[in-house]
Amino acid sequence: MSSDIAAILAIDGIASGAIYVLIAIGFVLIFAVTRVIFVPFGDISAFTALTLAALETQRLPGTMGLVALLAVMATVMQVTADLQAGDHKAIPSTLFFYLLVPLVPVALMWFAAGTVMSMPVRMGLSLLLVLPIAPLLDRIVFRPIADASVLLLLTVSMALHFALVGLGLMFFGPEGVRTQPLTDASWEIAGMQVSLQTFLIVGSAVVFSALLYGFFELTLTGKALRATAVNRTGARLVGIRPAYTGTMAYVLASVLAGISGILISPVTTIFYDSGFLFGLRAFVGAIIGAMVNYPVTALGALLVGVLESFASFWSSAFKEVIVFSLLLPVLLWRSLSVGEVEDEAEE
Amino acid sequence: MSLLAIRSLDVSYGKVEAVRQVSLSIEAGQIVTVIGPNGAGKTTLLAATMGLLPSTGEMLYEGRDLRRMDVEARVEAGIVLVPENRELFGDMSVSDNLILGAYSHRHDGAGNRRNLDAVYHRFPRLLERRHQKANTLSGGERQMLALGRALMAKPRLLLLDEPSLGLAPLIVRDIFKIIASLRETGVSVLLVEQNARAALETADVGYVLETGEIVHSGAADMLIHDPKLIATYLGGH
Ligand SMILES: Nc1ncnc2c1ncn2[C@@H]1O[C@H](COP(=O)(O)OP(=O)(O)OP(=O)(O)O)[C@@H](O)[C@H]1O
Ligand SMILES: [Mg+2]
Numbered sequence: 001m002s003s004d005i006a007a008i009l010a011i012d013g014i015a016s017g018a019i020y021v022l023i024a025i026g027f028v029l030i031f032a033v034t035r036v037i038f039v040p041f042g043d044i045s046a047f048t049a050l051t052l053a054a055l056e057t058q059r060l061p062g063t064m065g066l067v068a069l070l071a072v073m074a075t076v077m078q079v080t081a082d083l084q085a086g087d088h089k090a091i092p093s094t095l096f097f098y099l100l101v102p103l104v105p106v107a108l109m110w111f112a113a114g115t116v117m118s119m120p121v122r123m124g125l126s127l128l129l130v131l132p133i134a135p136l137l138d139r140i141v142f143r144p145i146a147d148a149s150v151l152l153l154l155t156v157s158m159a160l161h162f163a164l165v166g167l168g169l170m171f172f173g174p175e176g177v178r179t180q181p182l183t184d185a186s187w188e189i190a191g192m193q194v195s196l197q198t199f200l201i202v203g204s205a206v207v208f209s210a211l212l213y214g215f216f217e218l219t220l221t222g223k224a225l226r227a228t229a230v231n232r233t234g235a236r237l238v239g240i241r242p243a244y245t246g247t248m249a250y251v252l253a254s255v256l257a258g259i260s261g262i263l264i265s266p267v268t269t270i271f272y273d274s275g276f277l278f279g280l281r282a283f284v285g286a287i288i289g290a291m292v293n294y295p296v297t298a299l300g301a302l303l304v305g306v307l308e309s310f311a312s313f314w315s316s317a318f319k320e321v322i323v324f325s326l327l328l329p330v331l332l333w334r335s336l337s338v339g340e341v342e343d344e345a346e347e
Numbered sequence: 348m349s350l351l352a353i354r355s356l357d358v359s360y361g362k363v364e365a366v367r368q369v370s371l372s373i374e375a376g377q378i379v380t381v382i383g384p385n386g387a388g389k390t391t392l393l394a395a396t397m398g399l400l401p402s403t404g405e406m407l408y409e410g411r412d413l414r415r416m417d418v419e420a421r422v423e424a425g426i427v428l429v430p431e432n433r434e435l436f437g438d439m440s441v442s443d444n445l446i447l448g449a450y451s452h453r454h455d456g457a458g459n460r461r462n463l464d465a466v467y468h469r470f471p472r473l474l475e476r477r478h479q480k481a482n483t484l485s486g487g488e489r490q491m492l493a494l495g496r497a498l499m500a501k502p503r504l505l506l507l508d509e510p511s512l513g514l515a516p517l518i519v520r521d522i523f524k525i526i527a528s529l530r531e532t533g534v535s536v537l538l539v540e541q542n543a544r545a546a547l548e549t550a551d552v553g554y555v556l557e558t559g560e561i562v563h564s565g566a567a568d569m570l571i572h573d574p575k576l577i578a579t580y581l582g583g584h
């Protein structure tokens with residue numbers, strides 16, 4: 001392999017790695033705050049891509065039906081819970097947060113249907129439309145079992161992923177989609193053509209990671225999320241509701257997943273069930289970061305992207321096999337040191 | 348009307364009843380102490396008052412039924428617990444711990460800044476260490492941080508679980524001085540202590556808890572001279 005090819009593969013790998021970074025950070029964020037390993041997270045990313053593709057061809061995206069269905073389910077559950085607790089005064093706010101807020105993007109989409117939108121508007125709307133999915137799933141599936149063990153939560157999460165793939169097939173159909181490139185421009189750097197799209201992808205990953213960091217360090221809500229992750233009981237004792245910080249974590253992580261979906265959709269063909277594989281690659285990154293360490297997670301996800309890129313050059317049919325088997329030793333080593341991290345957290 | 352009135356409280360862990368038929372009340376501005384041997388149920392009593400443990404019986408706070416309020420709602424109503432194991436945010440800085448202490452009043456920015464200054468004034472050590480992570484503090488500094496974080500929540504009823512645990516005698520005296528001075532700012536205190544003599548000297552009213560039941564109660568300056576208590580809890584002097 002010449003050094004030119006190696007450089008091109010590396011750039012390609014960094015671009016796809018940057019996309020996995022966003023999903024991987026979302027995994028860590030949700031896990032830290034809620035102890036849920038949110039397996040369907042890759043699906044959220046794929047659904048954003050499918051939504052964007054539908055808008056490009058001026059069709060109504062299946063996401064509308066999915067969000068409406070979830071919003072109604074969550075509202076019914078929460079109203080029932082309010083009534084059981086004898087808390088009639090909570091019902092208006094339940095209707096507002098569980099029904100009205102998630103349906104706002106659906107309604108926007110309904111009115112905008114058929115109109116020709118510019119690319120940024122399409123992206124913004126797609127992102128807005130997928131945001132309610134994960135928080136609603138949290139309310140429907142995870143909040144009733146919030147005190148369960150991590151293992152049980154993971155099992156439920158896995159089941160939820162399969163349910164969501166089924167819903168994806170129902171709402172989006174079996175066709176694969178690929179959206180228009182973000183831009184056709186490319187720059188020549190050191191004798192190589194590097195597309196502007198690659199820069200946009202890597203740049204977005206960097207910008208959103210930095211925004212998230214700023215949010216955690218500088219805002220009270222960000223600190224409350226960290227506090228919940230560090231010590232749930234302590235958080236409750238200062239008046240932070242874990243259900244609230246959990247919802248915030250799901251929304252934030254969904255922003256990241258949505259952006260990754262938007263970035264990946266012009267690069268590869270996406271099907272209703274493509275999310276699992278992105279999710280898995282990003283998850284490997286998260287495991288390398290031991291599910292707690294954001295910078296190491298980001299590096300891990302980048303590593304997966306680069307490995308994948310080189311592996312597909314050597315043998316595209318076996319690329320997953322190569323990637324995941326190269327990662328086995330890393331995972332083994334990390335799982336040994338994860339034990340230590342957990343022990344530290346115990347004391 | 349009492350600030351807090353507990354009647355016939357039962358708390359159990361599975362089949363084990365850790366608190367049985369406990370009744371106690373705290374008037375506004377009072378310091379009330381609960382003393383008793385290890386395993387008597389003091390921590391359990393505080394956890395149930397905070398809503399961390401399910402319980403049966405009656406609990407009224409300013410006449411409001413506490414049992415309908417979750418932990419967070421009780422914090423918003425001014426009931427603040429400093430638990431036995433402190434529950435600090437170990438991986439976060441001292442100043443973040445204090446800022447988060449005011450989470451239940453997060454919209455009162457100016458008030459919280461004033462309050463933060465007051466806490467730093469009370470515990471200059473915390474000001475020195477404000478950028479340090481909570482889990483790197485010494486035991487005594489941790490106690491100060493726990494108390495400081497609780498004060499940031501603007502408590503009306505402060506529940507303290509062994510605030511002098513593991514502290515050097517000089518600091519213990521400081522801590523009890525601070526507890527006594529809280530009364531002047533209108534804070535009522537329910538104080539659980541091993542250090543029975545210091546607790547009774549500071550408090551207005553005392554209760555003695557043994558194996559989950561209250562066996563003595565009365566004005567603190569009466570209890571401190573009670574021969575039976577002197578023999579069991581207060582030592583010879
Ligand atoms: N999680 C639990 N499960 C079962 N039993 C418990 C639990 N927590 C406490 N207990 C038991 O309840 C009883 C009261 O415990 P508690 O911690 O309230 O005592 P305490 O008065 O605070 O003691 P100390 O002075 O040692 O702190 C003890 O017998 C204890 O073993
Ligand atoms: Mg105790």
